[in-house]
Amino acid sequence: MNIAVIGLGIIGGSFCKAIKKYTDNFVIGINRTQATAEKALEAGAIDKIGTPESLGECDIIILALYPQAAVDFIEKYGSYIKSGAIVTDSSGIKRAICPSLSALSKKYGFVFIGSHPMAGKETNGFDVSEADLYKNASYIITPCGAPEDKIEILANLARKIGFGTVKITTPEEHDRMIAFTSQLPHVLACSYVMSPCCPNHKGFSAGSYRDVSRVANINSQLWSELFLENREPLITELDILIDNITKIKDAIKAEDRETLAELLEQGHKVKTALGE
Amino acid sequence: MNIAVIGLGIIGGSFCKAIKKYTDNFVIGINRTQATAEKALEAGAIDKIGTPESLGECDIIILALYPQAAVDFIEKYGSYIKSGAIVTDSSGIKRAICPSLSALSKKYGFVFIGSHPMAGKETNGFDVSEADLYKNASYIITPCGAPEDKIEILANLARKIGFGTVKITTPEEHDRMIAFTSQLPHVLACSYVMSPCCPNHKGFSAGSYRDVSRVANINSQLWSELFLENREPLITELDILIDNITKIKDAIKAEDRETLAELLEQGHKVKTALGE
The missing domain is CATH 3.40.50.720 (NAD(P)-binding Rossmann-like Domain)
Structure with missing residues (x-):
């Protein structure tokens, strides 16, 4: 061919x-x-x-x-x-x-x-x-x-x-899933490295920093287009994520160890069920 | 010895x-x-x-x-x-x-x-x-x-x-930096995999999913203790992160391509300056 x-x-x-x-x-x-x-x-x-x-x-x-x-x-x-x-x-x-x-x-x-x-x-x-x-x-x-x-x-x-x-x-399922698997991590990586701590991370960081920040070195024009063309599924995922981060933050603020451990345990369970 | x-x-x-x-x-x-x-x-x-x-x-x-x-x-x-x-x-x-x-x-x-x-x-x-x-x-x-x-x-x-x-x-600088480099990625990973999309990610995912979700398979008791003992620096970082994610979300919602690209460009610049 x-x-x-x-x-x-x-x-x-x-x-x-x-x-x-x-x-x-x-x-x-x-x-x-x-x-x-x-x-x-x-x-x-x-x-x-x-x-x-x-x-x-x-x-x-x-x-x-x-x-x-x-x-x-x-x-x-x-x-x-x-x-x-x-x-x-x-x-x-x-x-x-x-x-x-x-x-x-x-x-x-x-x-x-x-x-x-x-x-x-x-x-x-x-x-x-x-x-x-x-x-x-x-x-x-x-x-x-x-x-x-x-x-x-x-x-x-x-x-x-x-x-x-x-x-x-289908295009619909593709876009919904990609908002989660690919676009959300890119938003996260950029948001993460905007912390004032980031420029001083060396000596204090290991695999967790490396992995979350990896894709922050983004092609901003391409990804702006991708995000804007997939607005609805991405905003849905961003709302879910902000909500879940906030739940964990509230448990920490309230010093509610039981709720905090339960929330973290959910992460553990999802990954275990996936065999990851 | x-x-x-x-x-x-x-x-x-x-x-x-x-x-x-x-x-x-x-x-x-x-x-x-x-x-x-x-x-x-x-x-x-x-x-x-x-x-x-x-x-x-x-x-x-x-x-x-x-x-x-x-x-x-x-x-x-x-x-x-x-x-x-x-x-x-x-x-x-x-x-x-x-x-x-x-x-x-x-x-x-x-x-x-x-x-x-x-x-x-x-x-x-x-x-x-x-x-x-x-x-x-x-x-x-x-x-x-x-x-x-x-x-x-x-x-x-x-x-x-x-x-x-x-x-x-110092213990103070250690705790402030670790809240960012280590604890924040663990909160993020757990929050991320709580999305209803997560159990169906296979076939739709690649390195971005793998990296952000990696540490979600967490020891919930240990990390609850670590988060609670480092409440203030961690809450500060969580607030900064939620704020930055929200800025990106708002630009997407408003279809404001210029602001969105500028925000993403910040991520790119931080990583580039670090040589990463």
Whole structure:
């Protein structure tokens, strides 16, 4: 197959490298900044630097752009895509962009399948992309009405390049769960490091600090877009979290050891039930 | 030197194993449950199972008990300790117990030095203790008026058994910093996993979930004691955190992208300035 990857940052770059490493597919890279595309070509991450016209040769097109930019790209170049080709995004939100991309797929005759690779790093860009970024990670697919055989082609590719789990779900469930598993920890990490104590943590800190603060080194533009496009589920999770922190705080304030221990025990029980 | 370790859980057990692995000191283990002491002896983690009377042979006594239990132990058995011996705790709070232990040191003629090894795991007990638990970790010392040469003996032992940093501070600064670096992440982890989404996270989660939730599998009794004994600094940090989360939430609610990106950018800047 010919596979185009649009956007050669950490996500797109890692797709290219993984596809080259684990499959025989031909990889066409398209990137706004040409120097990055040339670097990817030199590194052997792609077989060819593409143009919008190259989309016509591709069986699968992976959009690795910011959410709205992915929609804009297809609006602009959708007419080049061949009939029956699979187009997938790799965005961290689904309700906000899947309907537009589904509509564009009908207009241009390609098949749109939403997807979200659950992997990343605290840093960005092609330089930190790697062939094994997706090793054992989860690949979430929101079919949005795509035919079974096309979904299977995409799921197979995901498994081949290292994903450990393929999870099929709806845009709604995806967004609700991602608000909890991914967006909430990012809000938390940023809020946490805003404490006046943070700049002096060295010598006083260990794994707990490291883990909670890790993702605070955030791409603020990307995550602002993700948070705003997923407002309702995220606000729901933030309210639940603030409420639970406040319960623990109130028990500490009241020196109510029994209630405090019960609240902490809930955490212990949830983790134990999950086998974690 | 003869070194006694009181309490053979993960912290005490790891001290025993590290001292045996990296030094020639003779290690005497004392534990409430005799079966654990016997297991430690069989494993070669200690040279001898001690009794309160054995304390008289020891140059250094490391208390690896819950905070109040450490004070109780010395109140009960302090008279056995030889003059000039070093007694240190390994507790996660300092203001609440250092004054009592300092007073007892004057009464019985030993030298008390507060300390806190910044290492641990999500699980407890001798079985998960290990000789390299303290590798590259920070060892916080609160001298509480102990003479320089005694502090140096303890600091040297810490470096020998693997600690990467020895940080000298006051009980007040220790407690204020630990509220942020250690206690806050534990409150957060428990509050986080209380979300109704948590039991269904698999397939939707990756490193962010794993890192924030890791320490939720908490020892609820121990941490209740630590939180209550460090109420004021912890409540201060909780208020700051809730305030910062709320600021981000309000920006999301108001769809104020500029303010939201600025708030997230603060997180990015703090981490970047720290080189993290």
